Amino acid sequence: MDSIIRRRCLAHLARSRILGLRYTSTTTTTTTPPSARPDLASSKTTSAVTAAPPPSKPKHVSAPKTEDITPPKPVDLQRYHISDPPTPVQQTFATRYFQAPSTPPIHLWTAAKFSTIPRSPYPEVCFVGRSNVGKSSLLNAVFGRPKEKIARVSSKAGHTKTLNAFGVGGVNRDTAAREPLKQLSSGALVVVDTPGYGFHSRQEWGPEINKFFEKRKQLRKVFILIDAVHGVKSRDLVLLQHFEDNGIPYQIILSKVDRIVMTDSKSPGAEKLTRLVKKLDKVYEEVDEQLRTLDxxxxxxxxxxxxxxxxxxIKGLQGWGGGAKIGIEAVRWAVLKACGLDCDEQGNRRVVEGLEIQGEEEEDEEVVAWKPQRYGTK
Known part of the structure; x- marks a missing residue:
């Protein structure tokens, strides 16, 4: 009897173990309750169900690098409304004309009165502006010899007190002993520096300078300097109106423009220069508005x-090489063009013929036969 009971117990125990193994193998294929095994629950759930991809982050668009910005060109600082800007070939031609080492500018004459100005067969331009606007400094930069200070410079307003003429563009070394005007060769021009008007300038010089503007027949154009920071003043408008009324050709130059496009001692980068040129655009708009009174x-x-x-x-930017000060190449070209000594787009200079003084026996000392003829290679 006992043996029968023992066999039944062993059989029951064996069945229980088999059932226990079956239960264990079945539950391992199911998801473990999260409360029991959270670490296994996440891994097993991901294997059974494909998880959704995380939301993509918005792409960051980086700002363009400074070196990727195309900097403004020197011509972008100028405003050409009625004439074409000079090409690089023409700018180089103008630079060589003024900076030729073999033909430095020479002082020709100084005059306090119009009647004492000598006769001349050469085309002339003159520079005018308010006292201390920077005429003499600009002329030295145009001549390409700022250290030599051919035109006298002073920080004191009203320093220039007379008309001072300088010959540019060719000196005949064989005639160095003659009077200055006869030292110039064919194709030269004359630049005249004038006393400043306004604060600390003398009133009696006004009539003499006006005589020069109105009666000097060699005069091709007047370049009037206006401070880029302070803008057009009432005295500037009076003089400009005088030019308009008397048909005197003139060209406006905003001087000291570095105070707008170079706000510190270092040259601006492409991005900063772009912003500063936009600031200069506003200055041009203000000048145009002020000049409308002349219309x-x-x-x-x-x-x-x-x-x-x-x-x-400005250094270190594409198109700003050559060593010239800001805008000086544009001024040089404007002077040559006013005098008819410019060149074509291929660099062929204009040939000057018939250069002689006529009517010396007459009292009218302003009759001059001067006429640029054509472009050529002569």
């Missing part, structure tokens, strides 16, 4: 306006 209610007149600096140059 006297008529249709607004288009005028070329240049900008230059006698002190600063």
């Amino acid at each position: 006297q209610g008529q249709r607004p007149k288009k005028r070329d306006v240049l900008a230059a600096s006698a002190e600063k140059q």
Whole structure:
């Protein structure tokens, strides 16, 4: 009896173990309750159900690098409304004309009165502006010899007290002993520096300078300097109106433009220069608005306006090489073009013929036969 009971117990125990193994193998294929095994629950759930991809982050668009920004060109600082800007070939031609080492500018004459100005067969331009606007400094930069200070410079307003003429573009070494005007060769021009008007300038010089503007027949154009920071003043408008009324050709130059496009001692990068040129655009708009009074209610007149600096140059940017101060190449080209001594796009200079003084026996000392003929290689 006992043996029968023992066998039944062993059989029951064996069945229980088999059933226990079956239960264990079955539950391992199911998901473990999260409360029991949280570490296994996450892994097993991901294997059974494909998890959704995490939301993609918005792509960050980086700002363009400074070196990727195309910097403004020197011509972008000028405003050409009625004439074409000079090409690189023409700018180089103008630079070589003024900076030729073999033909440095020479002082020709100084005059306090119009009647004492000598006769001349050469085309002339003159530079005018308010006292201390930077005429003499700009001329030294145009001559390409700022250290020599051919035109006298002073920080004191009203330093220039006479008309001072300088010959540019060729000196005949064989005639070095003659009077200065006869030292110039064919194709030369004369640049005249004038006393400043306004604060600390003398009133009696006004009539003499006006005589020069109105009666000097060699005069091709007047370059009037206006401070780029302070803008057009009432005395500037009076002089400009005088030019308009008397048909005197003139060219406006915004001087000291470095105070706008170079706010510190270092040359600006491409991005900063782009912002500063936009600031200069506003200055041009203000100047145009101030000049509308000259139109006297008529249709607004288009005028070329240049900008230059006698002190600063921009370095390290594409198109800003050559060592010239800001805007000086544009001023040089404007002077040559006014005198008819410019060149074509291929660099062929204009040939000057018939250069001689006529009517010396007459009292009218202003009759001059001067006429540029054509472009050529002569």
